[in-house]
Amino acid sequence: MKIFLIGFMGCGKSTKAKQLANKLECQVVDLDAVIVEQEKQTIAEYFAAHGEASFRQLESDTLKNYPYPETCVVATGGGLPCFFDNMEWMNANGKTVYLHMEPAQLVSRLHNRQKRPLIANMDDEQLLAFIIKKLEERDPFYTKAQLIINAFDLDAETLEEKLN
């Protein structure tokens, strides 16, 4: 089974996916890392060279074509659920888990803004406003997840209990 972790940038998808895969003794796939490896450039470099629209197409193609292990925890990029039919595809091909986190907490998590092109030059005040606005747009997609959980409450036991 594929377990897709979704949620806003900074909620802990990449970190938690590794921890959960370790506890569940399965593989971890981080789709951003797959793209970086495949394109031989960072996400920020890709955005600068090709633009966001091209990134979203690449992100969706990577989601749908990656050769996933039988059982794995997949860290998605924060925008992935909100483009094309990615959310429907994930719900049809695995289990989706929305790691919910409040905007102010997300701001405190997002120290390394340069690696995230959408927020690269923002101060805390600008970032908080951006997150509030973007979450309003994205929540309709995130809340299609089969499991919605506070990011701080997500552990392997809870996952096994709620998804089985």
Ligand SMILES: Nc1ncnc2c1ncn2[C@@H]1O[C@H](COP(=O)(O)OP(=O)(O)O)[C@@H](O)[C@H]1O
């Ligand atoms: N449980 C946690 N406690 C404190 N900091 C965390 C925790 N999980 C992740 N972080 C930090 O928060 C930032 C965002 O985590 P990351 O896993 O990259 O999130 P995402 O992939 O959702 O953007 C990173 O700097 C990471 O080290």
Ligand SMILES: O=C(O)C1=C[C@@H](OP(=O)(O)O)[C@@H](O)[C@H](O)C1
């Ligand atoms: O929210 C977004 O649109 C993005 C989130 C990033 O991933 P993380 O959520 O792992 O930071 C990365 O895919 C890209 O910078 C776009």
Ligand SMILES: [Mg+2]
């Ligand atoms: Mg990540």
